[in-house]
Amino acid sequence: MKKLIAQREIDVNEEGYLLDFNQWDKEIGKSLADENSISLTDRHWEVIDFLHEKYRKEEPLSIRGIKKSGVIDIKEFYSLFPGGPLKVSTLIAGIPKPKSCI
Amino acid sequence: MLFILSKGTIENAYAAFVMANGARMEGIESEIFFTFFGLEAIQKKKLEHLRVATVGNPALHMPTMLGGLPGVEALATKMMKKEMEKLDMPPVGEFLEILSDSGCKLWGCKLAIDMFHLEREDLIDELDGILTIGDFYARADQEGTHLLFI
Numbered sequence: 001m002k003k004l005i006a007q008r009e010i011d012v013n014e015e016g017y018l019l020d021f022n023q024w025d026k027e028i029g030k031s032l033a034d035e036n037s038i039s040l041t042d043r044h045w046e047v048i049d050f051l052h053e054k055y056r057k058e059e060p061l062s063i064r065g066i067k068k069s070g071v072i073d074i075k076e077f078y079s080l081f082p083g084g085p086l087k088v089s090t091l092i093a094g095i096p097k098p099k100s101c102i
Numbered sequence: 103m104l105f106i107l108s109k110g111t112i113e114n115a116y117a118a119f120v121m122a123n124g125a126r127m128e129g130i131e132s133e134i135f136f137t138f139f140g141l142e143a144i145q146k147k148k149l150e151h152l153r154v155a156t157v158g159n160p161a162l163h164m165p166t167m168l169g170g171l172p173g174v175e176a177l178a179t180k181m182m183k184k185e186m187e188k189l190d191m192p193p194v195g196e197f198l199e200i201l202s203d204s205g206c207k208l209w210g211c212k213l214a215i216d217m218f219h220l221e222r223e224d225l226i227d228e229l230d231g232i233l234t235i236g237d238f239y240a241r242a243d244q245e246g247t248h249l250l251f252i
Contacts, residue, residue: 060190062190064190064192065190067199067203075203078204084127085127102120102190102191102192
């Protein structure tokens with residue numbers, strides 16, 4: 001389905017995740033963060049860069065992977081993206097929601 | 103989600119950990135209360151030595167006599183841990199760190215700790231405290247709280 005994000009029509013699934021990463025840019029990210037009541041800081045962007053890198057390498061995301069990332073620890077991850085950090089951060093980053101149970 | 107872990111086998115510990123962590127990842131509060139044999143999972147010296155039960159476990163499809171032979175339990179546990187590692191499941195100690203960092207509260211049961219003559223220093227540093235069952239119920243006294251016994 002189509003959703004108006006940052007004055008553009010973007011393809012998203014029923015949970016609001018982008019279907020095509022090519023439609024993502026920082027404006028889209030900011031707008032999705034606003035919807036989740038998050039104002040993005042440099043730290044958020046560092047995490048989003050990390051998520052994009054993992055996505056490009058097609059490496060699955062997990063909370064254990066965050067712990068090992070060297071970019072951020074789990075406590076800060078939860079404080080930056082409250083309400084389910086991997087779920088929220090991947091939505092903002094325009095990549096699919098992780099399918100792992102861990 | 104509040105979990106009571108009463109068993110000391112690895113599959114039960116992981117069931118509690120995966121569900122408690124899964125709750126946090128969905129933005130749901132979670133806590134684990136370790137009681138009786140569940141205390142094995144938070145004892146510094148024991149937590150990396152949890153095993154899968156090979157006797158009295160029909161789902162393993164192994165004759166009971168065989169399951170009781172020396173080394174069989176260790177072998178079955180080793181195989182299971184190998185499969186878990188493939189799925190990037192953290193070992194028990196690391197999983198507890200992840201849970202604690204994720205904001206999942208970890209509690210020890212006072213009665214069981216007294217019964218097994220355990221001291222605070224026998225238990226993991228991440229433990230948030232030692233509670234009576236009454237204290238734990240008080241924590242459950244909120245709208246929409248679910249309690250799960252494992």
